[in-house]
Amino acid sequence: MSRRVIVVGWGVAGLAAAYAAAERGAHVALVGEGAGATSLCPGAVDDVDWSEREAAAAVVGAPLLAPALDDEVRAFVSTVTDWDLAQAGQPLPRLVATTGIVRTARGRDPALLDLGSVGDRTVLVPRAPRASWDADALVASLRDEAPGVAFEAIGAPVLRFADEARIADADLAARHDDDARLAWLAARLAPHVERAGRPRAAVLLGPWLGLAAGRAQVLAARLGCPVGEAMASQSLVAGLRFERARDRWLARSGIELVRARAVGFERTGEVCRVSLRGAPALEADVVILATGGLVGGGLVYDPPEHRAAPDGPEHVRAPFRVRFPIDGVRVGDGVAAGVASSVFGPVLDHAWPRAGAAGSLERAGVLAGPDRAAAPGVFVAGDVAASEHRTVLAAVHAGLDAGARAAAIEAGERRKTALFA
Amino acid sequence: MADGAPPSTKTAPLGAAEVDVVVIGGGVNGVGVARDATMRGLKVALFERNDLAFGASGNSSGMIHGGPRYLSYDPAVTETSCRDSGHIQAIAPHLLFRIPFLVPVASSARARVLLTLMDAFFEGYDEYQPLKRGKPHTRLTPDEMRALEPGLHGDIVGGISFDEWGIDGARLCVTNALDAKERGARVHVGTTVEAIERREDTGDVVAVRWRDLRNGRTGRVTTSAVVNATGAWAPVTASLGGLTAGRARVRPGKGIHVAFDRRLTNYAIAARTIDNRQIFIEPWQNISVIGTTDDDYYGDLDDVVATSEEVRYLVQGIARVFPAITEARAIHTWAGVRPTLHAYGPHEDALSRDHRVVDHAAHGAPGLYSMIGGKLASYRLFAEEMTDVLARRFQLGASCATHKSFLPGGDEAVDPFDLAERLEIDAVAARRLVYRHGSRSRVIEERIAESPREAAVVCPCEPVLEAEVRHAVQGELARSVDDVSRRTRLGLGACGGMRCALRCGQIVAEERGLPPRIGREMAVRFLINKARARVVALGPEQARQEALAISSVRSELGVRELSLDGQAESEPR
Ligand SMILES: Cc1cc2nc3c(=O)[nH]c(=O)nc-3n(C[C@H](O)[C@H](O)[C@H](O)COP(=O)(O)OP(=O)(O)OC[C@H]3O[C@@H](n4cnc5c(N)ncnc54)[C@H](O)[C@@H]3O)c2cc1C
Ligand SMILES: Cc1cc2nc3c(=O)[nH]c(=O)nc-3n(C[C@H](O)[C@H](O)[C@H](O)COP(=O)(O)OP(=O)(O)OC[C@H]3O[C@@H](n4cnc5c(N)ncnc54)[C@H](O)[C@@H]3O)c2cc1C
Secondary structure, eight states: OOOOOEEOOOOOHHHHHHHHHHHTOOOOEEEEEEEEEHHHSSEEOSOOHHHHHHHHHHHHHHOOOOOBHHHHHHHHHHHOOHHHHHHHEOOOEEEETTSSSEEEEEEOTTBBOOOOGTTEEEEEEEOBBBTTTTTHHHHHHHHHOOOTTTTEEEEOOOOOOOGGGGGGGGHHHHHHSSSEEEHHHHHHHHHHHHHGGGGGGEEEESOSSSSSSOOOOOOOOHHSSSEEEOOOOTTTTTHHHHHHHHHHHHHOOOEEEEEHHHHHHHETTTTEEEETTTTEEEEEEEEOOOOOOTTOOOOOOEETTOOOOBOOSSSOOOOOESSSSTTTTTTEESSSSTOOSSOOOOOOOOSSOOTBBOOOHHHHOOOTTTOEEEEEEEEOOGGOOOOHHHHEEEOOOOOOOHHHHHHHHTTTTTOOOOOOO | OESSSSSOOOOOOOTTSEEEEEEEOOOOHHHHHHHHHHTTTHHHEOOSSSSSSSSGGSSSEEEEEGGGGTTTHHHHHOOOOHHHHHHHHHHHHEEEEEEEEEEEEOOOOTHHHHHHHHHHHHHHHHOOOOOTTOOOEEEHHHHHHHHTTOOOOOOEEEEEEEEEEOOHHHHHHHHHHHHHHHHHHHEESSEEEEEEEOTTTTTEEEEEEEETTTOOEEEEEEEEEEEOOOOHHHHHHHHTTTOOOOOOOOOOOOOOOEESSOOSSEEEEEEETTTOOOOEEEETTTTEEEOOEEOOOOOOOOOEEEEEHHHHHHHHHHTTTTTGTTTSSSEEEEEEEEEEEEOSSGGGGSSOEEEEEEGGGGGOOOEEEEEEEEGGGGGHHHHHHHHHHHHTTTTTOOOOOTTOOOOTOSSOOOOOHHHHHHTTTTTHHHHHHHHHHHGGGGHHHHHHOOOOOGSSEEEEETTEEEEHHHHHHSSSHHHEEEEEEEEHHTTTSSTTTTTTTHHHHHHHHHHHTTHHHHHHHHHHHHHHHHHHHHHHGGHHHHHHHHHHHHHHHHHHHHOOOOOOOOOOOOOOO
16 A cells, blocks of 8 residues: 655645655645745755855866756656756856846756856846846946856836836736737847847846746747846745746646645554644645745744743743644754753844854754654655755755655665765 | 133144044034034044944934933933924924823832822923923823823823934934035044044144045044044043043943834833833834843944843833733844943943033143033034034134034925825835935935936835935945945845845945945845844744845855955955
8 A cells, every 4th residue: 555645835845755755656645835935036946055165166176067966856856847957067057146146056947047158148138127127237246247258238128018117026027928028028129139249149137037937938039049037036936937837747746735734733543644724634644844944934933032921931932843833843953952041032143144154043943863754754854854955956855855755664765865966 | 511620721723734623433422513613614524433323323212302311310411402402403303203202100009109209200301391392291091091002011000291302313413424524524434543643742633543444545634633522432532642541431331222113102101121220112213112221331332232131131121011012023123332421330320411521631632622421412512512612722703503504404394295206106215215314305306307217116124215325325425235224224124134235235336436246245244234133132023034034145145255244345445
């Protein structure tokens, strides 16, 4: 009999867990509600913190080439998402942020422009009167950041209606899902591309090119030159595209999706029971907790001083907890869980990362063994787990690992635990 | 009053040196003197080592109050504060806003007696209220108190209301500095005085040496007088002139504030700490503020931060009158050091808030003066007293007129709704703009007419427009993201600068013709320093926001950048 697995959380870690468990023949129910960190991601797909890798590369003095990835990570990414991963040994994509920063990534939402692929073309940057888009400032800073590439701010009108000076990036992006609108944009850009000498041009726009799916390639085909977006950490555009791709995969995967919030957990003998808000409870052999970290809402920082009585907290409690409560799951910020040295709560002076070291808010998470088990029948993956890297690929890897272990708990199958192959 | 006998009888000829007066310190007292002295015809150069309002002046409770607290032991301070508050209102009406206070009286055996005594006490304070257009106090029943302030807690027998005014201390400093500059003073920010040179024979001051802390440039300016207006730094500054620190002694008292998102109360409410000190929660601009502590300070004056203990101590006290504070969202803290007149022995709260001009001629340094003590509320008067001393030194006839001429922006009221319509911006944005700039909001309007894209909102929390950021750099001496924030409150909302700091850095670099990389460094430095000030007061919602900001910074900047860790970015010379 195949194992029954419930995955709670439909960020990238939960999806990877569901994928791996289903691949191994488990019957998977995926419980998800709301948007988490994956939906807020600007489209850069990293394995480790990119700035650490660039610093390491600077020390070595060697170009940044893509390290090999675990096969199942690749298979998951190409099956479930639209993302593009660099081939092992190839140069890493170089992405542009709207704030003028250029950085490498292990992979990307393909709508993002890869500066590494523009060669000796001139990157044209259209001006647009939007708060988060200042083409001239962007060009000034890109000339500094990517000295080998030519940039030029151009006056092509890329906004069609007056409201487009103010609407959110995602709303503008959605307008480019429409073919006619995309054709309009292509027609506005074409003369500038021609003037620059078509094979010698590339176009950089804001995160505006489609929500249902990235439309950058379609536009590139129309214009006959590379076209792509700059990423913006608050635009939500890449995240919404991730959600659309996820929904498309879920619809064809045969995985049972339960759109509801998990609110309770009970274990009787060998059976795990997850109760849901607004839906009947589910039962399974194993539960995978992939509810995200503080951003995703899987973890909560709630020190005893919060909502305390006027005379101070009445109970000492651990400051971090999982929002979806499971008996026996322990939470810590890298130090031993549940040890208090103040009635009020911890002193979070090192909440922020500094000089490479993760801050306590990032370290916090569910404590689990190397087998990712956090309690009997419960595995954790992604940002909800106390882990080293808060990146998309680290979450994918953890999700795949947890899914495989959950599907084969008795078979004793063991996966490699390294992110890199 | 001038202190230190014998008073200097020596006079100095005008124009004998490059400038007549060097003012050290760009707090409210320094800029006040620079303005007054310039208006009376002196050639002035002001040096501020960090930024205008970097010290106590930008980190106070933001009240132009008469200080009823001082009424019982220092009534002169109350009277001068009230009188000067009236003057400040007259010259900068746009910067003042009313903060009515409630003082609840908890039920106890002596409560009725206490209430009656308070009633009588505030009757005394009422006498000063007309000096500052304040309303007389009222005695309120428990029901009236709760009707005015539904969040009030506990068994109360009633309370008192009294009237105060709020102000943005940083704006007050900036307007004074701008006025001085427009009238001909030289104002150097980010530039520290490193030495006060004196003649070996007579001891007279002859020059100061300065260093621009960002680009390392140094220089010397000759002068006939030096005013040490460096607040809590005063003893350090005195020693730059070869005096012992004790000649300009202060008793530095650290005070912190915690800012909460939005206005949580209708009124300011007075409360008591566990050690029976008076503290308050006040609605201030678009936030709520609780404060303050008063503790002897022995640390670094250029890097004063609130600690979580201080935050908890204040929250505990406020929770007893306004329990919802423990659920409210703290978004920011700030800390400053009071330059209190020195006395050994008294409890911090019992120290005099009076001020004093020290003439160091008595210590063998003619031409060197120190301004010790004071309050925002009486800065103008203190500056007048100091400038009177200078006027005698230079034998000037002109008398003080700083209470008669408007500060920049104060001359005319601007209707924010009209402005919003003309600029097609949000009414809240227009209202905030008019608050900060008064009639000078027209300068920003002109910028937008010239370049419509500058109507874009850079900081959505406050909100702050692109034109205002550019104006802060072009017209208000801002040199960094932090400076822009001090002038506009950019990046001080719930998002902690996540949405605006980098963009602001980009603009500052562009306006100053610096490489974009330096703009980014400024942004990072701002993000780190503000995060450090926020995390000591972290609750659940803000922790989630903090995690989002961290991810977002990691994604765009990478954590390597976070290692700048509070050091100043260095600019090309
Ligand atoms: C602003 C930002 C920028 C980032 N930039 C990058 C980057 O450039 N590169 C990179 O590699 N990584 C980046 N990251 C990190 C990366 O996005 C995360 O590490 C990763 O997406 C975590 O995935 P997850 O599935 O563990 O969590 P999440 O994506 O947070 O997923 C958790 C999901 O579970 C749902 N959920 C929670 N509780 C319940 C419940 N009780 N019942 C049902 N559903 C529930 C949540 O709503 C959410 O959808 C960024 C993150 C953020 C926030
Ligand atoms: C917590 C707190 C709350 C307060 N609340 C109120 C209130 O509500 N109402 C009120 O009226 N008053 C209040 N005060 C008092 C008031 O803020 C101060 O008395 C007043 O701001 C002092 O101004 P200052 O110019 O003397 O000093 P500061 O504002 O401290 O200015 C001194 C400046 O000198 C600069 N400096 C130092 N050394 C050098 C050097 N070598 N070269 C160049 N520059 C140098 C510093 O960078 C600094 O900017 C409060 C004070 C504190 C700390």
